[in-house]
Ligand SMILES: Cc1cc2nc3c(=O)[nH]c(=O)nc-3n(C[C@H](O)[C@H](O)[C@H](O)COP(=O)(O)OP(=O)(O)OC[C@H]3O[C@@H](n4cnc5c(N)ncnc54)[C@H](O)[C@@H]3O)c2cc1C
């Protein structure tokens with residue numbers, strides 16, 4: 001098997017194929033393995049977030065006040081040193097995994113010569129040719145960089161540029177309130193940078209439950225984040241060395257730095273896909289069979305971000321494994337119905353299953369249970385002020401339909417809800433089981449009791465019951 005790209009889906013496909021006893025070659029154009037996930041995407045952004053929360057003492061501010069700082073003057077270098085160490089560990093882990101499983105690697109840009117033959121051009125210009133019985137295209141995406149945006153990697157940058165930051169800005173305008181934009185906007189806001197989030201549509205993160213979003217936006221406004229939602233960017237001008245974002249309707253946003261995060265496009269340009277009979281859509285993405293990840297050319301698979309939604313490292317890993325198993329006839333159980341979504345903003349958001357809006361659209365009779373983290377003893381111990389867990393259950397079957405969490409630890413907590421949901425569990429799981437105390441997971445119990453209270457007719461007090469059972473004249 002030849003795998004093009006060493007991100008999460010290429011990595012999982014290649015190791016799975018090797019475990020099935022096949023000979024595997026991974027082609028990677030970068031000098032280091034790991035893909036977008038390790039070098040510019042998931043791991044760097046999550047490491048920056050963790051570093052910011054640690055150095056600012058953000059998690060302790062509930063006790064010691066807004067002025068509390070673990071480190072007084074935080075510079076870009078403080079963020080980068082921890083980032084580089086984390087990335088080195090990730091790459092070492094990956095190199096070791098490939099070595100253990102005898103996955104071969106070759107560095108260079110791959111392009112198809114025909115449906116089985118691939119040419120690899122290394123940085124030094126050296127050219128190799130390889131043949132694959134099965135091929136996996138796992139080339140991922142790159143940031144969308146329109147010509148009219150004056151990127152200079154210093155004051156106007158994209159999410160690739162932010163991981164090589166030289167200096168921290170005092171103010172930041174983030175253009176595009178997708179997952180990347182929202183994560184970085186909130187991370188910088190936690191660093192006390194003045195942040196403005198700009199989004200042309202009338203709402204953002206539409207796949208998140210709206211009640212959760214109002215809690216999230218409330219917390220961000222409270223921290224001073226400005227929102228320009230429904231405002232189109234007409235131009236980004238440089239005035240006295242600083243970017244000014246010109247919005248439709250005449251408004252301007254002046255900021256020391258602009259982060260442009262208005263989506264990504266498939267990294268398929270170099271592949272010369274016409275040589276193997278494949279075509280991409282207008283965003284450079286490939287269509288696949290969603291069960292097997294085969295493209296229209298059956299021995300060529302495509303996995304990860306290059307096939308579009310949901311474009312997560314978590315789902316990409318699974319896609320790679322499924323593709324390799326299918327390619328070599330290994331059996332796989334059907335994929336679970338629901339996967340979690342984690343947004344590593346500050347505060348975190350995580351969600352699994354249907355939102356309240358989706359449940360309504362499907363006309364399912366439902367009830368919700370809510371728990372605020374401040375209702376848990378663990379929340380008091382940690383000094384947590386915000387945080388909400390929302391549970392949606394079916395009124396007819398009592399089955400769990402969705403869990404939505406905003407607040408500390410949301411991306412970990414969500415897996416309890418995911419297990420119950422994918423195992424077809426009901427509200428009763430949470431009512432009947434004992435949870436460790438004190439934990440944030442106790443929020444599940446509190447939310448379940450809240451839903452139960454709303455669903456169950458109230459037991460009448462003895463004097464009310466007596467009146468209810470009495471003959472009509474006595475009730476008068
Ligand atoms: C800022 C950011 C934050 C993110 N945070 C999260 C998160 O918290 N959680 C999450 O689940 N997901 C997150 N993601 C998404 C996640 O990174 C992607 O879903 C994942 O990396 C996709 O994996 P992939 O297998 O498609 O390969 P990628 O990681 O995209 O890697 C593709 C590789 O292919 C190589 N390549 C491309 N073309 C060629 C060629 N012609 N020849 C040879 N090699 C080639 C590239 O150099 C690259 O190394 C984030 C993404 C970004 C950008």
Ligand SMILES: NC(=O)c1ccc[n+]([C@@H]2O[C@H](COP(=O)([O-])OP(=O)(O)OC[C@H]3O[C@@H](n4cnc5c(N)ncnc54)[C@H](O)[C@@H]3O)[C@@H](O)[C@H]2O)c1
Nearest residue numbers: 175176177178179180181261262263264310311342343344
């Ligand atoms: N925690 C995570 O799992 C995580 C984190 C980051 C990224 N990702 C993945 O990476 C992918 C890419 O994320 P993304 O945020 O770049 O893309 P996105 O498509 O999620 O969001 C892009 C945003 O930019 C807006 N936009 C589009 N054109 C614009 C323009 N001309 N001007 C201003 N705004 C514009 C869109 O309306 C949208 O809100 C996502 O699909 C996501 O799954 C995941």
